[in-house]
Amino acid sequence: MRDFDYIRPATIPDAVAAAAQPGSAYLAGGTNLLDLMKGGITSPERIVDITRLPELDRVEELPEGGLRIGALVRNADLAHDPSFAKAYPAVAEALLSGASAQLRNAATVGGNLLQRTRCSYFYDTASPCNRREPGSGCSALHGENRLHAVLGWSEACIATHPSDFCVPLVALDAVVEIEGKDGRRHVTLEEFHRLPGQTPQRETVLEPGDLIVAVRLPAEAASFAANARYLKVRERTSYAFAVVSAAAALTVEGGRIRAARLALGGVAAKPWRARAAEALLIGAPAEEASFLRAADAALAEATPSGDNAFKIELARRIVVRALTSALAGTPALMPALPASPFSNIPGARHDA
């Protein structure tokens, strides 16, 4: 790891001023940043350690309803907070399906949003990568790309965003609270991450110095608590990034869908909100035929970026299964465990 200056500001304005200097990077849990620094993918000259900033590790109910989750809340603490898991079960399920227990103990809410793609060419400094080195080319486009994007990709970059947490968050209309040089502003999570286009190096709307201080969930997000799921397909039982994942949330009245939320993970450079599918679901009978139509709508624009056409059909099936599971109801025990070859307890509990 290259040498760097280290500062630990005591206030948010001090942190923003320090991080606005070129070559700076914020440090919170460090679980992705240190990995990137050890590999030489990023080499900040100045680390701004925000772990001691006051009041960013709180979860607060908002007076107008909804929840404000401080950027430094650790993934494990949020997922295991009983009232949080009860109100936002798909978010807890997504958190607990990500990384390992050790990483979830360190990784933060803000850091999860800002984690970088796990495209192997992005991590290999000997390979051209437009995201790491603009203009150098995309090695994945004609390389090993079976896990790459099928939605929203460009010839410049076919990487995916690796977060699980962001998938139910974007489905539930989460908003990112950002402190910058010109004060505080709010950006929806849907707008927060950018698609690659010709500038894949610009991954989010953040400007130099901008600090995520919180993520907000609107009051309506808790209305899906009884019928919300996050399903994730991995190449091994646990501790792996998603090949494809889906967050589904429904409210159902008299056999008809009154409200629906759907988002996909592992398919694009951002958590992918499937609004066209949601529109088809609203008012439709709560049954498999509706879910199949929604799945087709969610993947209507999908195209393979390489050897990954299978992900499109896989994503359709995961959408149907996530909606079916959401309709069946949120499980009492979180997380529902992934199907394991060791499991001797078959049944609905091991169904992800």
Added chain:
Amino acid sequence: MTSLPITLTINGLRHDLEIEPRVTLLDLLRERLDLTGTKKGCDRGQCGACTVLVDGRRVNSCLALAVSHDGAEILTIEGVAQGEDLHPVQAAFIAHDGFQCGFCTPGQIMSTLGLIAEGQAGDDPERIREGLSGNLCRCAAYGGIVEAVLEAQQNMAKSDRRTAA
């Protein structure tokens, strides 16, 4: 950059240290303090061999900058036994052959201590496997590890009941 002063309490002992900011907690333990029980496997947060408890929580020490943990309490494998008396988790790993080569074992044991403290897995082997998925064992001693965790939990619960009585 020049070294910075930090204080860490490691296995109950206070250490006043001067370290470069780029030193990870893992390298500090192994290279500066000769606490080589904590292992460096992948050094990238993928294998769990470097697991220690920081303020009672299991983390990958390879992905922690020591300077950022100024003031923390660290427990490593060297601080787990009481003199010659093994911790129930250590004894159970031996009783159930929860290892072959032993390289991942300090991390497995520290992760197990974290798992039991978190109290999320209960006595469901499937949840224990899920809760320990951040610790790889290249010898694949997983069967013995899960048995060891189950027995250690039972013994610790019995011992807690005796203490309470």
